[in-house]
Amino acid sequence: MNFLEERIQKDGIVKEGNVLKVDSFLNHQMDIELFDQIGAEFQKRFAGKPINKILTIEASGIGIACMTAKHFHAPVVFAKKSKSINIEGEMYVAEVESFTHKCKNQVIVSKKFLGPDDHILIIDDFLANGCALQGLISIVTEAGATLEGIGITIEKGFQAGGRIIRNLGYHLESLAIVDAMDPQTGHITFRSQD
Amino acid sequence: MNFLEERIQKDGIVKEGNVLKVDSFLNHQMDIELFDQIGAEFQKRFAGKPINKILTIEASGIGIACMTAKHFHAPVVFAKKSKSINIEGEMYVAEVESFTHKCKNQVIVSKKFLGPDDHILIIDDFLANGCALQGLISIVTEAGATLEGIGITIEKGFQAGGRIIRNLGYHLESLAIVDAMDPQTGHITFRSQD
Numbered sequence: 001m002n003f004l005e006e007r008i009q010k011d012g013i014v015k016e017g018n019v020l021k022v023d024s025f026l027n028h029q030m031d032i033e034l035f036d037q038i039g040a041e042f043q044k045r046f047a048g049k050p051i052n053k054i055l056t057i058e059a060s061g062i063g064i065a066c067m068t069a070k071h072f073h074a075p076v077v078f079a080k081k082s083k084s085i086n087i088e089g090e091m092y093v094a095e096v097e098s099f100t101h102k103c104k105n106q107v108i109v110s111k112k113f114l115g116p117d118d119h120i121l122i123i124d125d126f127l128a129n130g131c132a133l134q135g136l137i138s139i140v141t142e143a144g145a146t147l148e149g150i151g152i153t154i155e156k157g158f159q160a161g162g163r164i165i166r167n168l169g170y171h172l173e174s175l176a177i178v179d180a181m182d183p184q185t186g187h188i189t190f191r192s193q194d
Numbered sequence: 195m196n197f198l199e200e201r202i203q204k205d206g207i208v209k210e211g212n213v214l215k216v217d218s219f220l221n222h223q224m225d226i227e228l229f230d231q232i233g234a235e236f237q238k239r240f241a242g243k244p245i246n247k248i249l250t251i252e253a254s255g256i257g258i259a260c261m262t263a264k265h266f267h268a269p270v271v272f273a274k275k276s277k278s279i280n281i282e283g284e285m286y287v288a289e290v291e292s293f294t295h296k297c298k299n300q301v302i303v304s305k306k307f308l309g310p311d312d313h314i315l316i317i318d319d320f321l322a323n324g325c326a327l328q329g330l331i332s333i334v335t336e337a338g339a340t341l342e343g344i345g346i347t348i349e350k351g352f353q354a355g356g357r358i359i360r361n362l363g364y365h366l367e368s369l370a371i372v373d374a375m376d377p378q379t380g381h382i383t384f385r386s387q388d
Contacts, residue, residue, distance in 0.1 A: 023306075024306065028271065028303075028304055029304075030260065030271070031269050032267075032268070032269060032270060033267070035260065036264070059252035059253040059256060062252075062253060062256040062257050063259075063260045063272075065257075066224065066226055066256075066260045067260060067264075069226040070226050073227070074226070075219075075223050075224055075225050075226060076226060077223045077224070078224070078257075080253070081253075110217065110222055110223075112217075112218065112223075113218070113222065113223040
């Protein structure tokens with residue numbers, strides 16, 4: 001097991017309905033030393049790519065994206081989930097269905113901050129059915145930017161999102177891929193990545 | 195002018211209606227090197243305080259809070275703006291009015307991550323009327339935690355939020371306090387902090 005899998009097994013809580021709670025270190029309380037390690041690992045996995053910008057989506061992707069951006073010396077752009085009156089002018093828009101919140105959101109990125117010269121690394125905390133990620137990819141495509149890779153912290157390997165993205169030929173790296181979880185015993189089966 | 199005031203004067207855009215757009219480096223695209231400098235400055239201003247946790251609110255506070263937490267070697271907890279089905283159990287709740295989005299939100303923090311032993315530094319990107327900040331303070335109070343200080347990146351000094359918080363005796367540090375803005379010339383008047 002790598003450092004993240006060990007942490008998930010130690011502090012993650014498996015609930016009925018394929019819910020994995022990692023809110024004590026990942027998406028409500030955030031362990032910044034762990035995020036720094038995650039960022040260093042992404043830097044290793046995407047080494048040599050001309051990444052000049054990190055793209056993520058609010059809210060829980062932002063912390064990991066920032067700590068990753070530090071290792072790439074690149075800025076972060078985060079997609080916003082609803083139109084704010086402080087964002088004006090032209091925007092890229094994608095529609096994203098949220099499994100967690102059971103609703104559809106528009107996600108938007110200002111055209112000022114993504115364009116054909118950009119080489120993008122998408123970072124997010126979770127990948128399950130992949131709706132949020134598909135929205136981000138469509139925004140990168142619409143911008144004419146180059147998608148250099150996708151870095152996910154935890155992938156639910158028993159859902160279709162990761163398979164679809166890999167089938168489409170994208171370079172997807174998930175630091176931990178959960179293939180099965182048992183809510184009775186709390187045991188988590190990770191996909192071997194050697 | 196300090197490093198942040200210089201950056202705001204250089205890249206901030208003043209709009210009618212007392213709007214200051216800093217989305218090219220602060221709250222849509224995020225300059226991580228700048229955030230690191232901001233974190234170091236907060237560390238200096240709150241040096242010697244036994245801060246063990248950073249509290250912020252989604253979404254645009256998260257990046258600054260994470261880069262600040264790195265300097266304090268402390269975790270970040272971010273208040274969430276609506277109830278997620280992945281958060282269960284008991285929570286601290288505060289009602290927050292949003293000037294930007296013209297609506298009321300409940301913000302919540304799980305009771306697991308804030309308690310009487312915690313020494314909290316609140317970090318946020320903006321302080322204007324102070325509604326979000328008042329909500330965070332009420333959550334810290336409800337938790338029985340000690341509020342060691344409040345670090346704000348940009349305060350709109352011509353709105354009441356900062357004055358009220360200082361009148362209440364809290365240790366509030368705003369790295370840049372905007373006392374006036376001219377949408378015709380783009381000139382920004384900062385409050386002297388020497």
